[in-house]
Amino acid sequence: MLLIGSHVGFKKDTQLLGSLEEALSYGATTFMFYTGAPQNTMRSNIDNEITKRAFEKMENLNIDTTKIIVHAPYIVNLANNKDQDKYQFSIRFLKEEVKRCEELGMKYLVLHPGSHVGLGVELGIKNIVEALNNILEDSSVTILLETMAGKGSEIGSNFKEIKKIITGVKSKEKIGVCMDTCHLNDAGYHVEDFDQLLTYFDEVVGINYLKCIHINDSKNERTSHKDRHENIGFGTIGFDSLIKIIYHKKLKKIPKILETPYIGKKAPYKEEIKMIKEKQFNPNMKEEIEKAG
Numbered sequence: 001m002l003l004i005g006s007h008v009g010f011k012k013d014t015q016l017l018g019s020l021e022e023a024l025s026y027g028a029t030t031f032m033f034y035t036g037a038p039q040n041t042m043r044s045n046i047d048n049e050i051t052k053r054a055f056e057k058m059e060n061l062n063i064d065t066t067k068i069i070v071h072a073p074y075i076v077n078l079a080n081n082k083d084q085d086k087y088q089f090s091i092r093f094l095k096e097e098v099k100r101c102e103e104l105g106m107k108y109l110v111l112h113p114g115s116h117v118g119l120g121v122e123l124g125i126k127n128i129v130e131a132l133n134n135i136l137e138d139s140s141v142t143i144l145l146e147t148m149a150g151k152g153s154e155i156g157s158n159f160k161e162i163k164k165i166i167t168g169v170k171s172k173e174k175i176g177v178c179m180d181t182c183h184l185n186d187a188g189y190h191v192e193d194f195d196q197l198l199t200y201f202d203e204v205v206g207i208n209y210l211k212c213i214h215i216n217d218s219k220n221e222r223t224s225h226k227d228r229h230e231n232i233g234f235g236t237i238g239f240d241s242l243i244k245i246i247y248h249k250k251l252k253k254i255p256k257i258l259e260t261p262y263i264g265k266k267a268p269y270k271e272e273i274k275m276i277k278e279k280q281f282n283p284n285m286k287e288e289i290e291k292a293g
């Protein structure tokens with residue numbers, strides 16, 4: 001079964017069950033969620049009764065619960081320790097986030113490695129590694145480092161930096177990678193030649209570390225370092241290149257997650273997943289969603 005989904009909401013009152021239902025409404029077979037708002041660290045307690053009901057439903061529907069992804073909020077930054085309060089807060093928050101993932105029965109937590117903000121790449125990586133070793137010490141969750149576009153002083157826009165972080169992490173079974181096609185493109189990689197890209201990734205990092213792929217088109221040209229996602233087939237990567245990645249034989253077991261922009265106030269995921277399943281681009285998708293809006 002094709003493992004395709006999108007990021008979905010996680011609301012205080014419906015929690016995992018609400019996330020699952022949103023995903024199902026898009027025709028998804030997997031999904032990704034933030035345990036609260038992506039841009040802040042306010043989090044509510046996990047309701048184990050709701051989690052149980054969500055798991056029962058997923059078992060009935062044959063959804064592989066080990067492939068569901070949690071994304072950490074973007075404001076945590078493990079790379080910069082100049083402001084010790086912020087650095088320690090990020091570590092503390094991620095420890096709590098790992099606990100929430102465990103309570104929710106979730107295996108994978110995607111994390112942006114961080115921005116060094118003037119400290120330099122080497123020191124930034126050192127800070128990330130120390131923080132990760134601390135966080136992973138008593139964790140049964142695997143943290144997936146996301147490949148970044150290289151906006152500002154972001155670390156992780158090339159595979160060598162990702163590799164350096166992994167090398168420093170003691171518990172190798174608890175660290176992995178989440179590729180993001182928009183970020184790869186904006187960082188300068190040729191996403192349209194994914195065979196070659198995967199071969200290179202395997203040489204530098206090791207393909208076994210790859211556990212998730214974010215499927216996004218890009219509003220910008222390769223190497224722009226912009227990080228602005230575009231709907232599938234409407235950007236510079238294009239529909240055919242993304243389809244090749246989604247159906248790549250080496251990536252069958254890897255969940256593919258859409259994080260493409262809303263059209264007005266409407267999520268495009270039902271329509272995008274339909275295009276993906278049919279392998280047929282609909283150039284009128286945006287207008288159709290707007291009209292239906």
Ligand code: FE
Pocket residue numbers: 071110112146
């Ligand atoms: Fe991300």
Ligand code: FE
Pocket residue numbers: 146180214259
């Ligand atoms: Fe992403």
Ligand code: ZN
Pocket residue numbers: 180182183227228229
């Ligand atoms: Zn992005």
